[in-house]
Amino acid sequence: MSGPPYDEFEPVIGLEIHVQLNTRSKMFGPEPNHFGDEPNVNIGYIDTGQPGSLPVINKEAVKKAVNFGLAVNAEINLESTFDRKSYFYPDCPLNYQITQFTNPIIIGGEIITEVEGESFTFQIEHAHLENDAGKLIHFPDFAGVDFNRSGAPLLEIVSTPCMRSPKQASAYAQAIKAIMEYINSSDCNMQEGHLRMDANVSVRKKGETTLRNKTEVKNMNSFFNMELAIEAEIIRQIDFYTQHPDKDIQSATYRFDLERRKTIIMRTKESADDYRYFPEPDLPPLVLTKEYVDHLKEDLPELPQDRYKRYRDTLQLTENSAMQLVNDKQLSDNFEEGLKICKNPIAFCNWLTIEFIGRIKDTGKTLTEIGIEALQIAQLVNMIEENVITGKIAKKVADDMLLHPGKSPEDIVAANPDYKPLTDTSVIEAMIDQVLKENPDSIEDFKKGKDRAFQYLVGQVMKSSKGKAPPEKVRDLIKKKIS
Amino acid sequence: MYKETAISLRDRFLNSDLTALEITEYFCNRAKKLDPQIDSLLHSLSERAHLQAVKLDKKKKDGKALGKLAGVPIIIKDNIQIHGEKTTCASKFLENYVAPFDATVIKLIEEADGIIIAKSNLDEFAMGSSTEHSAYKTTKNPWNLSCTPGGSSGGSAAAVCAMLAPLALGSDTGGSIRQPASFCGLYGFKPTYGRVSRFGLVAFGSSLDQIGPFARSVEDIALMQEVLASHCPCDSNSLNHPKEPYLDELKESIQGKKIGIPYKLLEGLNPEIRAKFDDALDVYKSLGATFVEINLDLINYSIPMYYILAGAEASTNLARFDGIRYTTRSKKAITLEEVYELSKTEGFGSEVKQRILLGTYVLSAGYQEAYYKKAQKVRTLLINEYQKAFESCHTIALPTSPGTAFKLGAIADPLEMYLQDIFTISANLAGIPSINVPIGFDKDNKPIGMQIQGPQLDDARVLRFAHHFEKEANVFSHPPLFDKEVK
DSSP: OOOOOGGGEEEEEEEEEEEEOOOSBOSSSSSBOOSSSSTTSSOOTGGGTOTTOOOOOOHHHHHHHHHHHHHTTOEEOTEEOOEEEEOOOTTOTTSEEEEOSSSOSEEOOEEEEEETTEEEEEEEEEEEEEEOOOEEEEOSSOEEEEOSSTTOEEEEEEEOSOBOSHHHHHHHHHHHHHHHHHTTSOOOOTTTTSEEEEEEEEEEETTOOSOOOOEEEEEEOOHHHHHHHHHHHHHHHHHHHHHOTTOOOOOEEEEEETTTTEEEEEEEGGGOOOOOOEEOTTSOOEEOOHHHHHHHHHTOOOOHHHHHHIIIIISOOOHHHHHHHHHSHHHHHHHHHHHTTOSOHHHHHHIIIIIIHHHHGGGTOOHHHHTOOHHHHHHHHHHHHTTSSOHHHHHHHHHHHHHSTTOOHHHHHHHOGGGSOOOOHHHHHHHHHHHHHHOHHHHHHHHTTOHHHHHHHHHHHHHHTTTOSOHHHHHHHHHHHHO | OTTOOHHHHHHHHHTTSSOHHHHHHHHHHHHHHHHHHHOOEEEEOHHHHHHHHHHHHHHHHTTOOOOTTTTOEEEEETTBOOTTSBOOTTOGGGTTOBOSSOOHHHHHHHHTTOEEEEEEOOSGGGOOSSSTTOSSOOOOBTTBTTBOOOSSTHHHHHHHHTTSOSEEEEEESSSTTHHHHHHHTOEEEEOOTTTSOOTTBOOSSTTTOEEEEEESSHHHHHHHHHHHOSOOTTOTTOOOOOOOOHHHHTTSOOTTOEEEEOHHHHTTOOHHHHHHHHHHHHHHHHTTOEEEEOOOGGGGGHHHHHHHHHHHHHHHHGGGOSSSSSSOOOTTOOSHHHHHHHHHHHHSOHHHHHHHHHHHHHHSTTTTIIIIIHHHHHHHHHHHHHHHHHTTOSEEEEESOSSSOOBTTOOOOHHHHHGGGTTTHHHHHHTOOEEEEEEEEOTTSOEEEEEEEOSTTOHHHHHHHHHHHHHHHOOOOOOGGGSSOOO
């Protein structure tokens, strides 16, 4: 029995990403926009729905939204408006959300990113400002509401249905995260829910030009889970169409159950709320001047896509390495710091992203949190470049650096005689002579043109020097002796 | 002392003729003794008033500068927040709600050394034209205790009329200051939308609501507006317009100015009101004003427009009263659905429920185009019609109410009640300033009023026209029942 014909179908994916902006105060009130405090301390009149309270637009949130628009080459709407979206829930204190339904601040825009080595341009439909809800906290026999998050500023970024695989969706979302971090519009802390994603998913037979019914998978806050969720939803839909070739799937809202790797229906569209959007009478249109937008444009920092191009084209990093660095703003900033003194960017990138990140991957911490400065890693790379230590010893030095954060590689090497390189040619020659004496077969093989035999001999010498002999020198000396 | 205007009370305080404490005690006592006859007040703030009075007397003794409202007792409609005091909006739902902050107008009044002595009754959430929709009490008209003082700011109007204070604040969404001012024979002013901050006013129709004063003289209205009319950063619709010397501007002549009259709208008007209205125009004629006919036909659509737009806004503004936080939660509620449903059922009165339902309906998918959006378009046309009218005249005169104060309980049909606002709503829809001016009495000695309206931000002009009429016509008087001292 053959399975459903997955290859005959093409997924169509659009994302709605809610990004919490890292403003000092809330979207419509003066209270701190701060996570992690005791419940209901960062609350104000509007965020708890007090009668008589009125919203006032946070200028910093507007600036951060405009910066995003500029970063993705979108049109900045110089006269956007706000609407009320009505729904009843205890975490929504006014029982309406203030959002931009008809006339958003950001129109269009594009995200250029790479997916498995291929470059893609994904289209943004629009992005709009709105306020976040509070949070329900459930106790055994009652529920409470924490309004600290109520009124936090959100930028909801809505893509067109332009993605064709879970990997593309993930790449698009990661690129948005990177942009938000580069322009300092959001801290993008995934655990704290600064970036929440809804995916609109449909599938169609390859070659079809119209869209079939879509479903919405709600509220995902990790790229990995999102990929799994979209994958699961695609499979569910293809399975459905395979079993019911004449039917349409039902438009509905789903959530992802990670343990079962399944999307679970929450509600169908027929029972969906009527949000009764209408213009927010408490807020006049948000008017921006062209001068204001031009000014922000001039002040825009280097963006991830530009940095990516510089890494790939100027520094000659591989596309993978460049993408890995660029997508992690903090890591990339560390890299930039080290570049100031580092002589070999490619080696430095490898040491940073493979050796060091590899060593701390399981701690869940960043280099900065552990206390390792990028400059020290750059120093380590320079020491290899200058033949002060060998690559093999450098790995041991790296281990020590992580054991004693803050210690510079120079100090570590200076304090440990085992890490000092062998510079005395006569000692190295003695070792070579010994190795050659013990491996006459290899010499023969080498003379017959077997390169591997030569590598073996070099390896044996390095081993007997405990890695302290400079490999270049070893190579030169062996070649001289046997040819 | 009770007949004194705000300005003369203030001057007596400043000239050391009276202390702030004497004034406060006098009016608190008068309110306590007389209010049971009219039920105009919901809560006395005599403690707060005493503290403020003591402070003022000390300030004066210390030779410090005193504000424009120094020593003036003021009554506030109970839909305006005063920090630490109850704000009930005359609703059962907010029975126990204590305001966590001051409305901007309260701050401004207390900074100007005014003394807030009580909060007044209203139709629940300011929805009504008679105060009969208050969940607590029905206010009576001091001119005739079997009649309504009008609404929704009926408590403030009756209180100033019965001389429990020289000044009171109301709010006006469709006529809620001007109609009760008309029924009680007072000056009641709705400023230009955005001229007075709405921060701290419990919202009904956000794009229509304006706070404004009641007084027994136009000068007192001007005085209060000098205090209230300023830009407020907490209200995004507050106009960034400099303060104005309204009192000084009252004196400028209106000689040669043009008053627009929408004669077509007056056809079929109650003859008694029409006669007094025509007399009032004669007074203006004697002051040197001339008249032009203007077209305001869209006023005929103002009631449906208003009940759609105000209802839509109200349905969302009142959504926050849900039994979750500060509103009274139904004791019968167990599930979340029940908390919403039962609390609202028990908390809101019938008129409020009706308007929430209407507002929800006109915003619903499939109906919004036909109702809400169409009403918005007609509102724009009305604004254009007013703009065109003001090209040919300086102010507009028209009646305030189609009738005089009606008997309590006389109007049971909501649609008939809504017709009360036919002449007043258009000023809210167009956002323009409008004042009620008392112009005489009907055969039953009930007051009749006229409105003077002006273009947006020409509040001073409107007050000036009212002031000149007041001085020339000399028809203002006090209700005999309350024109006496109490022990």
